[in-house]
Amino acid sequence: MNHHPSYRVGQTRWSVTIATYVALVVASTIYVYPFLIQLGTSFKTDEDATAHPLNPLPQTWTTNAFHELAQVDFPRWFLNSVVVAVLVTVGRVFFDSLAGYALARLHFRGRSALFGAIVAVMAVPSVVLLIPKFLVLNQLGIYNTYTGMIVPLVTDAAGVFIMKQFFESIPPSVEEAAHIDGAGPFRTFWSVTLPMSRPALITLTILSFQGSWNELAHFVVSRDKPSLNTLTSGVATLVSGTLGKGNEFPLKLAAALLMTIPVAVLFFIFQRYIMRSAEGAVKE
Amino acid sequence: MSVDSPAGAGNVAAAQGAGRVRPLGRPRRSGGGGGGIRGREGIAGWIFTTPVIVLIVMFLAVPILMALWVSFSNWTGIGSPFSGDVKFVGVRNYKFLLGEDGLSRQNLMQSLRNNFYYVLLVVPLQTSLALFLAVIVSRRRLVGRGFFRTAFYFPSVTSSVAIVIIFQFLFSGSGAINAIISALGKHGPDWLSEQQGLVHVVLDRLGVHTAPAWLANHYVLGQSWWEWLAGPSGAMVVLILLAVWTTAGTFMLLFVAALQNIPSEIEEAAITDGASSWQRFRMITLPMLRPTLLLVLTLGLISTWQTFDAQYLLGGALANPSIVTPAYLSYTTSFSNQQWGQGAAISFILFVIIIVLAAFQRWVLRDRDDELLKRQERRQAKEMRAARKASA
Numbered sequence: 001m002n003h004h005p006s007y008r009v010g011q012t013r014w015s016v017t018i019a020t021y022v023a024l025v026v027a028s029t030i031y032v033y034p035f036l037i038q039l040g041t042s043f044k045t046d047e048d049a050t051a052h053p054l055n056p057l058p059q060t061w062t063t064n065a066f067h068e069l070a071q072v073d074f075p076r077w078f079l080n081s082v083v084v085a086v087l088v089t090v091g092r093v094f095f096d097s098l099a100g101y102a103l104a105r106l107h108f109r110g111r112s113a114l115f116g117a118i119v120a121v122m123a124v125p126s127v128v129l130l131i132p133k134f135l136v137l138n139q140l141g142i143y144n145t146y147t148g149m150i151v152p153l154v155t156d157a158a159g160v161f162i163m164k165q166f167f168e169s170i171p172p173s174v175e176e177a178a179h180i181d182g183a184g185p186f187r188t189f190w191s192v193t194l195p196m197s198r199p200a201l202i203t204l205t206i207l208s209f210q211g212s213w214n215e216l217a218h219f220v221v222s223r224d225k226p227s228l229n230t231l232t233s234g235v236a237t238l239v240s241g242t243l244g245k246g247n248e249f250p251l252k253l254a255a256a257l258l259m260t261i262p263v264a265v266l267f268f269i270f271q272r273y274i275m276r277s278a279e280g281a282v283k284e
Numbered sequence: 285m286s287v288d289s290p291a292g293a294g295n296v297a298a299a300q301g302a303g304r305v306r307p308l309g310r311p312r313r314s315g316g317g318g319g320g321i322r323g324r325e326g327i328a329g330w331i332f333t334t335p336v337i338v339l340i341v342m343f344l345a346v347p348i349l350m351a352l353w354v355s356f357s358n359w360t361g362i363g364s365p366f367s368g369d370v371k372f373v374g375v376r377n378y379k380f381l382l383g384e385d386g387l388s389r390q391n392l393m394q395s396l397r398n399n400f401y402y403v404l405l406v407v408p409l410q411t412s413l414a415l416f417l418a419v420i421v422s423r424r425r426l427v428g429r430g431f432f433r434t435a436f437y438f439p440s441v442t443s444s445v446a447i448v449i450i451f452q453f454l455f456s457g458s459g460a461i462n463a464i465i466s467a468l469g470k471h472g473p474d475w476l477s478e479q480q481g482l483v484h485v486v487l488d489r490l491g492v493h494t495a496p497a498w499l500a501n502h503y504v505l506g507q508s509w510w511e512w513l514a515g516p517s518g519a520m521v522v523l524i525l526l527a528v529w530t531t532a533g534t535f536m537l538l539f540v541a542a543l544q545n546i547p548s549e550i551e552e553a554a555i556t557d558g559a560s561s562w563q564r565f566r567m568i569t570l571p572m573l574r575p576t577l578l579l580v581l582t583l584g585l586i587s588t589w590q591t592f593d594a595q596y597l598l599g600g601a602l603a604n605p606s607i608v609t610p611a612y613l614s615y616t617t618s619f620s621n622q623q624w625g626q627g628a629a630i631s632f633i634l635f636v637i638i639i640v641l642a643a644f645q646r647w648v649l650r651d652r653d654d655e656l657l658k659r660q661e662r663r664q665a666k667e668m669r670a671a672r673k674a675s676a
Contacts, residue, residue, distance in 0.1 A: 016561050017423075020420050023420050024420055024421070027432075028435045031438070034450050034454060035438075035450075037450075037453070038449075053459045054460045095335045098335065099335070101332060102328070102329045102332035103333070106326075107325050107326070108325060109326060111329060121344060123639075124348075125589075125634075127592050128611075128631040129347060130631070131614060131628050132347030132351035132628075133343065134618075135354060136342065136347040136350060139364060151339070152343040154339055155336075185328035185329075185332070186328065214443040216444060216596070216597075217593065221615075231443075235449070236445055236596070236597050239448060239598065255449070256446035260442050260443065263441055263442065264441070274441065275537055
């Protein structure tokens with residue numbers, strides 16, 4: 001039965017290859033072109049944006065949108081986002097690795113029950129916590145404060161999980177020398193195991209920064225003071241067009257562009273870590 | 285962690301996936317080891333985990349209990365929900381939402397209907413697009429693989445706010461999509477203002493202008509069959525496309541990783557046997573991707589029931605009821621209408637829906653890891669017992 005002529009295989013390969021590249025070009029156009037339109041339109045005038053929505057090149061270049069953004073507190077939002085994202089990231093990375101280490105390495109009563117609880121927490125859908133979170137922040141008197149915006153976001157069961165998994169992949173024997181020297185658990189964790197965990201720490205740092213930078217819902221329910229707007233909640237007020245006059249698409253798109261730049265830079269530098277963390281989900 | 289935004293899907297996927305890998309290597313240290321060190325370890329263990337425990341209790345457990353109380357109370361947002369003026373009202377809030385004909389139930393049912401059509405279209409579309417993209421970027425000897433993967437994945441790391449703005453522009457009355465439609469000689473609508481269900485629109489084109497009586501006069505949970513079967517509105521279709529476009533890249537990476545796990549010998553053997561590429565995909569690739577496929581489908585199922593960001597961003601300006609989802613409805617009911625009891629109750633109804641779906645996920649995936657791992661663990665334990673017996 002083995003009479004398949006080899007030229008047929010070659011033929012299908014060619015047609016499939018051409019079809020693949022055509023599909024890739026079409027798909028990547030659908031993915032990249034909207035961003036090109038965004039980039040170009042932020043340098044357009046309102047009229048130009050309305051008249052030539054498909055052309056990413058402005059008829060006349062203008063940086064009006066960016067000047068206007070400076071007027072609407074954009075720098076303040078940016079600063080708030082930086083403060084929140086940096087503190088949330090530092091908090092998450094430190095507390096998650098501490099807890100992950102304990103769950104992976106230290107033997108204590110109730111460890112598996114605690115681990116079970118953390119897995120259960122990961123299953124709680126965050127969106128049903130919107131009202132509950134407001135209630136607790138209100139009750140504690142930290143509604144409309146940086147504390148209320150930052151501390152709840154440090155809660156991160158998934159991060160504990162990622163760190164636990166990673167620490168378990170490090171052989172316990174590397175800690176033996178430290179044990180013999182009489183180093184306590186924290187010393188061993190801090191100066192032996194943690195320095196060996198760079199890949200996991202980088203992954204968690206990026207996920208945390210990206211997550212808190214892009215977070216919107218929590219800043220909707222944890223504050224209503226305009227001066228506490230982050231980029232997401234601040235730019236959200238532009239989407240609904242509260243500024244009036246015209247559609248202001250160049251302004252909105254410029255704001256969207258500026259808020260994307262920090263995560264985009266991080267993404268391009270640490271791309272393989274981000275991609276690997278997503279791929280890790282499937283690896284056996 | 286933001287689970288609700290499309291961008292968050294990757295984190296959940298990573299975490300959930302990580303959870304599926306249980307290390308089998310190191311057996312638990314059994315008792316009898318030096319008591320002093322173990323005692324110190326025990327204290328350290330609790331100290332190390334205390335910050336995380338405190339955070340989870342304060343910002344997850346306690347809030348849920350508070351909201352549960354509020355959902356059974358008549359709190360109107362003034363003062364503390366635990367003050368003496370706030371009364372326990374039993375299941376009244378739930379009754380308004382589920383059992384009694386009125387505005388509350390009508391709004392909730394419409395939001396459930398909207399969300400249902402959203403899930404119905406987003407989940408299959410994002411899964412098949414992700415699989416398609418994964419297959420084409422995984423081809424051997426591909427020029428520009430890095431560029432294509434980056435292009436498809438990039439929306440996943442972008443803020444939902446930025447994505448919504450881009451889509452608002454593309455689908456505005458004078459936007460790019462309508463420019464393409466006009467170039468084809470048709471006239472596009474103002475997409476985000478469209479409220480009529482697509483099924484109704486199509487029937488209208490076909491000459492069915494009023495609902496047939498057998499659909500219009502039979503009601504389920506306060507809505508007629510005609511309304512239940514309306515389909516997603518034009519505005520919702522835009523949000524569906526937005527979700528598919530944004531999340532496909534995340535799921536593509538899951539499929540790419542799974543494709544890499546398929547041994548190339550199998551593919552080569554199939555080629556030698558003269559199988560066409562479609563046959564190879566259908567008979568080899570797809571069955572071997574089954575676990576990942578189920579993971580992606582159920583992750584999609586859970587995250588699409590939580591959609592909030594786009595509704596919040598567009599909801600205020602548009603006042604378009606056809607895009608409201610339960611998550612957004614619970615927000616407006618509480619924060620805008622000050623009906624905190626009902627808002628909290630909607631959250632819990634949504635919670636139940638999602639938990640049921642999560643249980644469904646576990647059930648669907650059970651044969652893959654749990655049983656396999658249990659079997660493996662049993663075998664390991666048996667081997668260890670045997671080894672111990674032999675050494676004793």
